[in-house]
Amino acid sequence: MPPLPSELAYVPFVSVANMMGLVHHIGIEQVLCDLADAIEADFKRWELFDKTPRVASHSDVGVIELMPTSDGEMYGFKYVNGHPKNTKEGLQTVTAFGLLADVDTGYPKLLSEMTLLTALRTAATSAMAARHLAPKGARTMAMIGNGAQSEFQCLAFKAICGIDTVRLFDIDQAATARCAANLAGRGLNVVQCQTSQSAMEGAEIITTCTADKQNATILTDNMVGSGVHINAIGGDCPGKTELHRDILLRSDIVVEYPAQTRIEGEIQQLDDDHPVTQLWQVIAGSAKGRSDEKQITLFDSVGFAIEDFSALRYVLNAIQGTSYSTQLDMIADPDDPRDLFGMFERANS
């Protein structure tokens, strides 16, 4: 029998089943709150991070991206695809996995599913940003687009911002019905709406999360009243936007990383020098978020690598002492590091 690999050869792996188990074990609303705090804490130390726009490989039908970052101690990256046409073939639009590694040795420390984790961190980031930008005392959110991300958004805004009513709309009524059924019994007042206009009645927060890879206009200017906060998360690649340009011109726009958002976000419709505020500066107190009640605030969110990094570090910490990970024999680690060949040879004995 070949010798067993050394402990260094193993990388903890969180499967989809284990991620679901871990989140149920902690409780999804608690996880969303924890993630919001973890992401906020990392945004506070934004300047420490090694930041690059994601590395994208585009095809006619979708995109595959690598999103790396590092805080100098840990390195993380996420693999994520975006294929809107997948849904029609019974596949996920977005799937993802991620990795953390030790900067000092380059050795991986965690491999994790990130399809579910991305849904959680996206919702946590949206609600964390709204904590800084939405009008005080907001209780009602319009949720436009009721796809795979929608329930996570609703629960995050409940747990993190105190939303008690969500007004749902999707061009596919079955999606709205599914979202409403999934949210039943969770302490939210859920209203299914027939039009986006009706969904926005009385809403202080408007979340848009639709998936067409083309310039769409989910909201037009006359639909948006003063004082609201818009959380726009569906536009996240070149040519994919959700809001009419006139809304952008009336809004104070907050983004994650301008270099990336100008290519992928709603603001690709604006001039390159249109003023935007960075979310980390609002969190750190060096820029203003909401300053008056008439103001329209817009979080033009495309997702950024630091959010994934924060989420992976949270998971690495959360699995300690639990059974929600398995050990993957992924790293060749011979006893004598120069003797890779000898390790290979002995495996045959």
Added chain:
Amino acid sequence: MPPLPSELAYVPFVSVANMMGLVHHIGIEQVLCDLADAIEADFKRWELFDKTPRVASHSDVGVIELMPTSDGEMYGFKYVNGHPKNTKEGLQTVTAFGLLADVDTGYPKLLSEMTLLTALRTAATSAMAARHLAPKGARTMAMIGNGAQSEFQCLAFKAICGIDTVRLFDIDQAATARCAANLAGRGLNVVQCQTSQSAMEGAEIITTCTADKQNATILTDNMVGSGVHINAIGGDCPGKTELHRDILLRSDIVVEYPAQTRIEGEIQQLDDDHPVTQLWQVIAGSAKGRSDEKQITLFDSVGFAIEDFSALRYVLNAIQGTSYSTQLDMIADPDDPRDLFGMFERANS
């Protein structure tokens, strides 16, 4: 009990143990020949590939890199670190893993260890290049630097180029002794040498593979006679070179991808416009490799993403119908692709 994941949720995974098993099952020299042919075939269709320089995250002690590429049908990337100081801590200088995905859906198709596979593909690439560049009838190779890559290089040059004698030198005699012991009984005449000069006596091919992250001069100009082929693989990041500049000026230099090699290879010592030949052009017949027996040819190799892509595709094919992979539950794949939350909920029932 939660419902079982769908088949789409699973990604075949080749662990270190399974990679070693697979290579022993096929035979290492056969694998090296197969990889050389696979890489050569992909270099022939070079222009089809989506090419970007690797995405590197540097620290004081090493580098972590992502190397993506795509041929339009499959997408692949490798994670690889380079930490020369690791050896002193009992760790590998280089560890790696890689992934293949379907461009049409973005779904991963293979996750594989690549520490061993990188050693194999690097050796196969070196010998494949030498097939086009080394003097006809070469039988003797000097192997300068007897670290983890050295045995793989020696076996690749035997299997692919017909080398029958290897002359080993390392500043650490224990490394030379280990390399010689590992190569015993494999049909190679192995000579342990006390100096690099002595190692090069009678050698038609000189392979340098040393690991210092600094400008070193493993070979000086007076040591290199006319007509030889130099296979320089140790210099592969900024500030890390092995050859004296004067050797470069006397050589016809062949590289993988100029944009990357000018930053990372031996030619970082030369002007940015110093003429180099691309290996794929030599293979495709649109550029000359060796044209006379006095010529010094130099393959300034830093490794390129397409070599990893070819190797991963070879492994994906080779594991079919074998037990050398396991299934990883890495992709969340709900029955209704818009119902990620419902899948999560049902996992708790």
